[in-house]
Amino acid sequence: MTAHPLALDPRTKLFLLLLANLLLFFHVHTHTEIMLVTLTLLPMLPAGRWRMALRLGATYAALVAVSCLVPADSPNPWLHLVALLAVGLRMMMPCLITGAYAFSTTKTSEFVCAMRRMRMPETIVIPCMVVIRFFPTIVQDYRQIRAAMALRGVAEGRFALVRHPMQSLEYVLVPLMMNAANVAQDLSVAALTKGLGRPGTHTSLTVIRMRPVDWLAMIVCATPLALDILGVL
Amino acid sequence: MTQQDNATTTTTSSENAAKTKAATVARSGRLSVPDLITIGVFTALYFVLVAVATLISTVAFVGFASIFLPAIAALISGCVYMLLATKVGKFGAITVMGAVIGLFLFVSGHFVLSFIASIVFPVIADLIARAGAYRNRAGLLASYVVFSYGLTGPILPLWFMKDAYVASLQARGKDAAYIDGVFSHINTGTFVISMAAIAVCALAGGWFGQRVLRRHFVKAGIV
Numbered sequence: 001m002t003a004h005p006l007a008l009d010p011r012t013k014l015f016l017l018l019l020a021n022l023l024l025f026f027h028v029h030t031h032t033e034i035m036l037v038t039l040t041l042l043p044m045l046p047a048g049r050w051r052m053a054l055r056l057g058a059t060y061a062a063l064v065a066v067s068c069l070v071p072a073d074s075p076n077p078w079l080h081l082v083a084l085l086a087v088g089l090r091m092m093m094p095c096l097i098t099g100a101y102a103f104s105t106t107k108t109s110e111f112v113c114a115m116r117r118m119r120m121p122e123t124i125v126i127p128c129m130v131v132i133r134f135f136p137t138i139v140q141d142y143r144q145i146r147a148a149m150a151l152r153g154v155a156e157g158r159f160a161l162v163r164h165p166m167q168s169l170e171y172v173l174v175p176l177m178m179n180a181a182n183v184a185q186d187l188s189v190a191a192l193t194k195g196l197g198r199p200g201t202h203t204s205l206t207v208i209r210m211r212p213v214d215w216l217a218m219i220v221c222a223t224p225l226a227l228d229i230l231g232v233l
Numbered sequence: 234m235t236q237q238d239n240a241t242t243t244t245t246s247s248e249n250a251a252k253t254k255a256a257t258v259a260r261s262g263r264l265s266v267p268d269l270i271t272i273g274v275f276t277a278l279y280f281v282l283v284a285v286a287t288l289i290s291t292v293a294f295v296g297f298a299s300i301f302l303p304a305i306a307a308l309i310s311g312c313v314y315m316l317l318a319t320k321v322g323k324f325g326a327i328t329v330m331g332a333v334i335g336l337f338l339f340v341s342g343h344f345v346l347s348f349i350a351s352i353v354f355p356v357i358a359d360l361i362a363r364a365g366a367y368r369n370r371a372g373l374l375a376s377y378v379v380f381s382y383g384l385t386g387p388i389l390p391l392w393f394m395k396d397a398y399v400a401s402l403q404a405r406g407k408d409a410a411y412i413d414g415v416f417s418h419i420n421t422g423t424f425v426i427s428m429a430a431i432a433v434c435a436l437a438g439g440w441f442g443q444r445v446l447r448r449h450f451v452k453a454g455i456v
Contacts, residue, residue: 027400099340099341102340103341123269124333126273127276127330130273130277131273131277131337135277138278170312176278177450178455180277181274184270184273187274188270192266192267196266197265
């Protein structure tokens with residue numbers, strides 16, 4: 001399996017996420033934030049997510065514009081509310097951007113492999129694997145449940161679910177949970193057959209490796225933050 | 234009942250194949266692999282419900298979307314929590330669920346503090362539920378209320394963003410009294426309301442969940 005020469009290791013992605021979170025902690029200057037957002041948008045391009053990068057970048061630019069345009073001495077509290085929300089969302093954007101990047105470009109096997117390499121206990125790794133594996137099943141089940149409900153004339157149409165929220169919650173959730181309990185049983189049998197319950201280290205077909213480009217990305221992204229905290233920028 | 238028996242048989246036979254030491258550990262109440270898979274499946278369901286809650290609160294309270302997110306999530310995900318807690322019935326199930334949710338919130342770009350909240354509260358919830366041996370209804374309800382506060386992590390940045398905005402106002406030459414005037418009625422009150430809403434919604438959601446559990450799952454023999 002050969003990865004794209006510029007694709008980042010899952011651990012680097014986690015490091016970028018941490019950096020984005022530190023941005024929130026340290027109340028960095030706006031220009032540092034803009035610089036880091038630009039840097040974190042870049043790795044999306046070799047991964048072929050240029051449309052996502054464009055959309056997130058445009059949102060961020062709009063938020064920066066709104067938060068700078070509202071005058072500080074405006075007497076209207078609602079205007080302040082808008083600016084407050086813009087500032088808040090803007091501060092969340094680095095986290096959202098790195099999160100979107102990590103989520104959309106990491107394969108399950110890579111993620112699991114990275115977690116094991118970071119010595120995460122199996123009690124966390126196994127449920128994580130199951131969660132990722134189970135999302136598509138939920139979507140499929142939901143479609144079938146809605147079809148079955150429509151067949152019986154229950155909650156037909158687009159807004160019918162909203163009209164009786166508690167009833168529809170019960171009608172949708174109970175079959176989903178019934179099926180979930182059964183799937184848990186099946187998955188357990190399958191997983192134990194494949195040796196998931198064995199003690200010791202497990203091998204993996206997917207290989208992850210920290211490469212020079214990973215270290216470079218980590219250093220380049222960490223520098224503006226460090227300089228800002230030290231007061232240079 | 235038969236299904237549960239089947240599950241126990243699979244567990245023991247596989248562990249006999251493994252070391253006998255591991256088998257004794259599993260019998261003394263540690264989470265086995267089937268338990269972990271069950272936790273994973275229900276965590277996925279819970280995560281989907283949190284996503285639905287995000288959608289609802291975004292539509293219903295435009296702008297203040299995330300403030301009532303934990304409350305709405307608490308209202309609708311009582312069934313999942315109750316089923317998981319009763320089905321696994323071992324210490325650690327609720328904690329692992331919280332930790333996995335925290336991890337996914339972090340990876341999907343939420344604030345890192347949400348990770349701390351989604352570990353601390355589930356551990357307390359787990360201890361409360363264990364005191365009732367995962368069967369006591371009042372105990373489970375209380376633990377669900379505590380667990381629901383674990384989702385407050387994603388809304389914590391609201392405090393930070395207020396600070397940041399105040400700082401930027403001060404930088405532009407506004408005095409502190411004016412700023413306090415702007416925010417006093419927006420923030421403190423809203424947070425008290427949103428925290429109280431979590432407790433009320435968790436009680437309602439948990440009660441609903443227990444009713445659903447009795448009506449459907451106990452009867453079907455799944456629990």
